[in-house]
Amino acid sequence: MPGKVKNADPTAFGGPKKVPTGYFAFSNDRRDEVVEQLKKEGLGGRDLVTQVGKKLGDMWKASDPELREKYDKAYKAAKEQYDTEMKTWKTTEDYKKYLAAQGDVQKQKTNKRMAAEIKAAKPANCPERPQPAYFVFSTEMSGKVAEEAKANGDASMKARAALVKQKWEALPEEEKKKREDEYQAKKAKYAEDLKAFEETEEYRTWEKLKEKQKKQKANNAKALKNKIKTAGDDEKEAAGDDAAAEDEEEEASSPEDATGDTGEGEEGSPEETA
Secondary structure, three states: OOOOOOOOOHHHHOOOOOOOOHHHHHHHHHHHHHHHHHHHOOOOHHHHHHHHHHHHHHHHHHOOHHHHHHHHHHHHHHHHHHHHHHHHHOOOHHHHHHHHHHHHHHHHHHHHHHHHHHHHHOOOOOOOOOOOHHHHHHHHHHHHHHHHHHHOOOOOHHHHHHHHHHHHHHOOHHHHHHHHHHHHHHHHHHHHHHHHHOOOHHHHHHHHHHHHHHHHHHHHHHHHHHHHHOOOHHHHHHHHHHHHHHHHHHHHHOHHHHHOOOOOOOOOOHHHHO
């Protein structure tokens, strides 16, 4: 999907690699074989992806119970190791760096979603801001410039922008002035229409949505900052509690603590009775 924002990769920050479940490990071991088989049957594109998943699912269901148990046991053992490594990683500075990186990703996703909400909620009576004369000219020239740039062997955006600039500068001053005057007139009309629009209920409702989003962004930023600041606290506290519990267990299980008798300096000791 074009423009899709990818999540931060924990392993890039020293985090443990996620463990595939028994089913996914089973599928990974057989995926290439299934893909080749279905390709020979003439499948491709989205149909291939769909049928690969279906085929692997059917194979898992039909597999020997002992084989499934083997994969599931391997997953459970790997998952225990993963959980241990995850707890340790969460106490590191690298984990905080990961949280910051993932926070940036989430911010981009949120901004993109909110921008779409604002655009969808834009009132029909909201006046359109006019484009400057140069941008209007650039749009008019886009098709011609694209063909010319292609013929020149360089259809890059930079090359096309240079051609547009050349054509603009080559315009007679009267033509450029005419276009600029038209823009200024539209700009003045836009200012009047915008002022009138800002007195409507539609505008106030739209602004409330913008303000709501602004507050949400501020809350998100505050929450992320606090999450990074306190990252690892729970794990460190749990580790401290476990260590204390182990110490108490050792003390309770030692013969001296259990009886209160150290064998030294107490009445009835060999030294005193001799």
